[in-house]
Amino acid sequence: MLSLHELSFVYQGKGQRPVFTGLNVTFRRGINVLLGPNGAGKTTLMQAIFGLLPYKGRIVYNGENVTAMQPERRLELMSYLPQMDIETSMLTVFEMVLLGRLPGLQYRVPQEEVDLVLTTLQALNIEPLAHRNFSELSGGQKKLVFIAQTLVRQPQLILLDEPVNSLDLQKQLELCRLLCQISHQQQVDILMVLHDINLAARYGEHLVVLNNDGSLYAAGTPNQVVNEEMLREVYGVVARINRDESGVPVVSPIRSVHATSRADLH
Numbered sequence: 498m499l500s501l502h503e504l505s506f507v508y509q510g511k512g513q514r515p516v517f518t519g520l521n522v523t524f525r526r527g528i529n530v531l532l533g534p535n536g537a538g539k540t541t542l543m544q545a546i547f548g549l550l551p552y553k554g555r556i557v558y559n560g561e562n563v564t565a566m567q568p569e570r571r572l573e574l575m576s577y578l579p580q581m582d583i584e585t586s587m588l589t590v591f592e593m594v595l596l597g598r599l600p601g602l603q604y605r606v607p608q609e610e611v612d613l614v615l616t617t618l619q620a621l622n623i624e625p626l627a628h629r630n631f632s633e634l635s636g637g638q639k640k641l642v643f644i645a646q647t648l649v650r651q652p653q654l655i656l657l658d659e660p661v662n663s664l665d666l667q668k669q670l671e672l673c674r675l676l677c678q679i680s681h682q683q684q685v686d687i688l689m690v691l692h693d694i695n696l697a698a699r700y701g702e703h704l705v706v707l708n709n710d711g712s713l714y715a716a717g718t719p720n721q722v723v724n725e726e727m728l729r730e731v732y733g734v735v736a737r738i739n740r741d742e743s744g745v746p747v748v749s750p751i752r753s754v755h756a757t758s759r760a761d762l763h
């Protein structure tokens with residue numbers, strides 16, 4: 498699977514502190530979730546894996562050296578949904594999703610490419626939007642279009658930075674289920690950033706937690722990683738952990754460690 502070896506990166510600029518220093522992480526097959534507080538370096542890590550940043554160290558995926566990889570090969574192997582999306586476009590939803598197939602497209606679009614786009618729109622329940630102008634969609638609908646664009650590429654590794662942001666509760670659950678299906682039926686590996694620890698525990702098979710200084714706090718199954726100590730030490734939150742009927746940890750946050758009394762809650 499994907500592994501990071503001695504990864505170091507610092508943004509250019511005076512007084513910048515390194516985001517990572519000698520970071521080593523081994524991800525697993527299936528669904529990996531990257532967790533950590535704001536500013537820990539999750540987005541930076543996703544960008545490094547997708548080849549957008551000049552880091553030191555080495556990234557390997559299934560034995561291939563990703564660090565030295567040609568951009569064409571990287572695009573064939575992985576697709577990336579960034580945290581920030583563009584807001585406007587003259588294209589329709591169908592055209593936006595078709596753009597995901599651009600690397601292999603000729604000027605005439607074969608029927609199988611059209612079918613693939615339609616199947617992806619159906620899987621995300623946004624087929625009725627296919628001919629709407631992208632600019633006229635709601636924030637959550639736009640997010641689903643970008644997710645469709647990421648999935649339609651049919652890569653081996655999908656990188657998703659906060660894919661459920663701006664989705665309603667039902668769509669969050671449906672998207673996570675769809676990702677599980679894609680991962681298991683098509684043997685696709687997924688690495689996604691989530692802030693919702695309950696969603697991460699429910700759908701993630703392997704969780705990787707970063708400290709706020711970009712170092713690795715823990716990695717393992719939800720049961721190994723999600724506990725009261727982690728929530729206090731990494732997120733600064735006092736929380737209780739229960740288990741659902743399948744034994745998955747469920748977090749009930751109580752207060753920030755900075756709040757000293759119930760009065761601070763209000």
Ligand SMILES: Nc1ncnc2c1ncn2[C@@H]1O[C@H](COP(=O)(O)OP(=O)(O)OP(=O)(O)O)[C@@H](O)[C@H]1O
Pocket residue numbers: 508509510516533534535536537538539540541542
């Ligand atoms: N373009 C940039 N130039 C300089 N510093 C940056 C840049 N982007 C991010 N940083 C800094 O790098 C660190 C890691 O940022 P990053 O966006 O990777 O964190 P994150 O874990 O994704 O945070 P969040 O959960 O808030 O999205 C932060 O200290 C941030 O201020």
